[in-house]
Amino acid sequence: MNQDEHIDEMWQQFHSIPEPAFKEVKTAALAAKILQQAGYEVTSGVGGTGVIGILDSHEPGPVVGLRSDMDCLIFTENYKEIGIHACGHDAHMSIVLTVAEMLAKNGIKSGKVKIVMQPAEEIGRGARTLLSTGVIDDIDYLLGLHLMPKELAASGQIVAQIHWTACTLLEAEISGQTAHGSMPNLGINAIDIGCSIINTINAIHMNPLESWSVKPTRFQTGEGALNAICDSATLGFDLRTTKNSEMEILKAKVFNIVKKTSELYGAQAKIKLVGSCPGSEDDLDILELIKTAIIAEVGSTGLILERTTTVGEDFNFYKQFRPKLKTGFIGLGCNLTPGLHDRNMHFNHKDLIHGVNVLYSLVNSLLKFEKE
Secondary structure, three states: OOHHHHHHHHHHHHHOOOOOOOOOHHHHHHHHHHHHHHOOEEEEEEOOOEEEEEEEOOOOOOEEEEEEEOOOEEEEEOOEEEEEOOOOHHHHHHHHHHHHHHHHHHOOOOOEEEEEEEOOOOOOOHHHHHHHHOOOOOOOEEEEEEEEEOOOOOOOOEEOOEEOOEEEEEEEEEEOEOOEOOOHHHOEOHHHHHHHHHHHHOOOOOOOOOOEEEEEEEEEEOOOOOOEOOOEEEEEEEEEEOOHHHHHHHHHHHHHHHHHHHHHOOOEEEEEEEEEEOOOOOOHHHHHHHHHHHHHHHOHHHEEOOEEOOOOOOOHHHHHHOOOOEEEEEEEEEEEEOOOOOOOOEOOHHHHHHHHHHHHHHHHHHHOOOOO
């Protein structure tokens, strides 16, 4: 069996057992089995379903981490929820674990390799969960990857630097006062308040030289009688910025508008953070190594220097909470269509070997560095 066939066989195994966030039991067991068979020291159940594999040279040197996400997406079919790997995490696992096997087979001369199989990327909580366990603390360099839609990188192309967007999901609950529709002066109409909040948020102004957006994504209210003043409403908002500093400003504006507008009407508001992902912060020294590895694999014509996407990626939490950690993240072109998170997503499996070879080269290059 050649390397392409081996990767595809591994992909088929992971693809056949899709499991959502923090329920990746079979997935984690399979990953642990592959790492154990390759000779890694394996710890399972990290942060719930995470798996850590360690390959130690017993010689001085840095700790290089390779991270893959594990969870699938949930879709509804015939009124039943089903799991589908529609974001490529099955491919990510196959690539990272194949690299792990190669490193163990060929050996490392210095430092350690740490394989990080992370749960719950899709809900933005997996990275923070692993960070809370301390398993990332000794890693000096952490590498990751993602399959890219065809529009961003085609087959035979690899992106050296992905500018991930910072994103935040907020939910606001407005509590007013019910009253009979004939006497609205005795009530506090949550529908009026919700409309005012949305109109004011739509009038937010931020730095025009930076990319940002805030959108209302939910407005649920009015379940009572048609002749009663509505006393409650739930609003949802999606916030995105290209810089983490801009996100803090935007969040503060939204929080303030929700609170002050509600108070103006005499209502109460509770606003909570539902989810978030920070934007990417790149390490330029690793970036040069990534470019070199990509050119060696697919040539200069296959190198895409950078791509900007409005999607969030929880890999960026590692850098946010461990600022001294140096990170690198590649985008693998594979003619992926019709798009990520589409239940019919498919891609050219022959391109997975490019991801394997680039990451294998990067790990070996980083292991030669002296530990800082």
